[in-house]
Amino acid sequence: MSLNFAAEEQVAVAAVRRACMLTSSVFNKLVKNETLVKGDKSPVTAGDFAAQAVVNTILGRAFPDDPIVGEEDANDLRVESGATLKNRIVELANETLTAELGIGEMAEWGLGPGQSRTADELLDAIDRGTYEGGRTGRMWTLDPIDGTKGFLRGEQYAVCLALIVDAKVQLGVMGCPNLPVDASNPDGPRGCIFVGIRGHGSKQLTMSGSDPRPLKIPTFADEELNFLESVEAAHSSHSFNDRVAQLLGIKRAPIRMDSQAKYCCLARGDGGVYLRMPTGVGYKEKIWDHASGSVLVEEAGGVITDSRGEPLDFGLGRTLGENYGVIAAGKAAHVKVLAAVKQAKEEEAKSKGNL
Ligand SMILES: Nc1ncnc2c1ncn2[C@@H]1O[C@H](COP(=O)(O)O)[C@@H](OP(=O)(O)O)[C@H]1O
Ligand SMILES: [Mg+2]
Ligand SMILES: [Mg+2]
Ligand SMILES: [Mg+2]
Numbered sequence: 001m002s003l004n005f006a007a008e009e010q011v012a013v014a015a016v017r018r019a020c021m022l023t024s025s026v027f028n029k030l031v032k033n034e035t036l037v038k039g040d041k042s043p044v045t046a047g048d049f050a051a052q053a054v055v056n057t058i059l060g061r062a063f064p065d066d067p068i069v070g071e072e073d074a075n076d077l078r079v080e081s082g083a084t085l086k087n088r089i090v091e092l093a094n095e096t097l098t099a100e101l102g103i104g105e106m107a108e109w110g111l112g113p114g115q116s117r118t119a120d121e122l123l124d125a126i127d128r129g130t131y132e133g134g135r136t137g138r139m140w141t142l143d144p145i146d147g148t149k150g151f152l153r154g155e156q157y158a159v160c161l162a163l164i165v166d167a168k169v170q171l172g173v174m175g176c177p178n179l180p181v182d183a184s185n186p187d188g189p190r191g192c193i194f195v196g197i198r199g200h201g202s203k204q205l206t207m208s209g210s211d212p213r214p215l216k217i218p219t220f221a222d223e224e225l226n227f228l229e230s231v232e233a234a235h236s237s238h239s240f241n242d243r244v245a246q247l248l249g250i251k252r253a254p255i256r257m258d259s260q261a262k263y264c265c266l267a268r269g270d271g272g273v274y275l276r277m278p279t280g281v282g283y284k285e286k287i288w289d290h291a292s293g294s295v296l297v298e299e300a301g302g303v304i305t306d307s308r309g310e311p312l313d314f315g316l317g318r319t320l321g322e323n324y325g326v327i328a329a330g331k332a333a334h335v336k337v338l339a340a341v342k343q344a345k346e347e348e349a350k351s352k353g354n355l
Pocket of ligand 2: 042071
């Protein structure tokens, strides 16, 4: 029987839950100077930094020897021009770390009333996430807000945390504060946590971490299949997906959604195929954008590969290496989609050759 990572699961769910409290509460209060544009032109908010500070503080206390590959770093907050944003982040992180949740997690992990951290401690916590990754050992990977653009639009985003051991994802925990608990009731209650544990299945929990519901990807009839794809056309080629859908005879419109919430929706059967093909050259996918989703999908009975059918390699460092895209689906659907993707790639190569 494989390890069940019970202690890691408990800590990760608690950390993701606290980070989700923070991001939900900050959303309504974000003001203009609380968002920065990073070097790659992507946005980052006070919520991203503060959520990374909270999760890394908790991980640092519970598993002090584990390195963390986190999306954000504190460089922009350590300079004079970042002082206002830094103060806001410290305020938000401490509000969250000191909240009284009454679930017996608190003293042990340095949480609850009276457990405020200094600004320096919180910036250092953010910078615990600068680990380079690699092939061996234990490491966590964190995306404090995946789908920052969705977050800013008030749409889908996810707090994503995964444990990788010797380049294999063993545990993935995702918090989706805006995701309907039940896709068949889109106007009903929102907010859920998803957990995948290698060898032990996938489940959906409430936002407070209770009421586990096991997840299994259903087998879709061909005419029922549909795509889950990025909202942002710059992140994933919409036209390529359209061609693959055409080759497969898919009639249903794609579901466009930001973040790894797409993997959560795949794992519970809201959509049949996750397909993400590069839009240009040069961008390398980051491990924190796929680690937790990949184990969730696999443990719900699905398959995740690149567009050549090769497994994703989480042992190359902070990125997944050269970008061949990502295909995730239930077992039977994955075989068909992979074949159609190969055909669409051949067509594309031919038409480029003929130009
Ligand atoms: N050119 C690009 N191609 C693919 N992914 C990109 C990209 N530029 C940014 N991203 C990633 O796409 C993620 C969002 O994925 P999606 O499009 O599925 O919502 C972003 O995560 P963050 O929002 O955490 O920065 C970012 O890491
Ligand atoms: Mg980002
Ligand atoms: Mg991301
Ligand atoms: Mg992010």
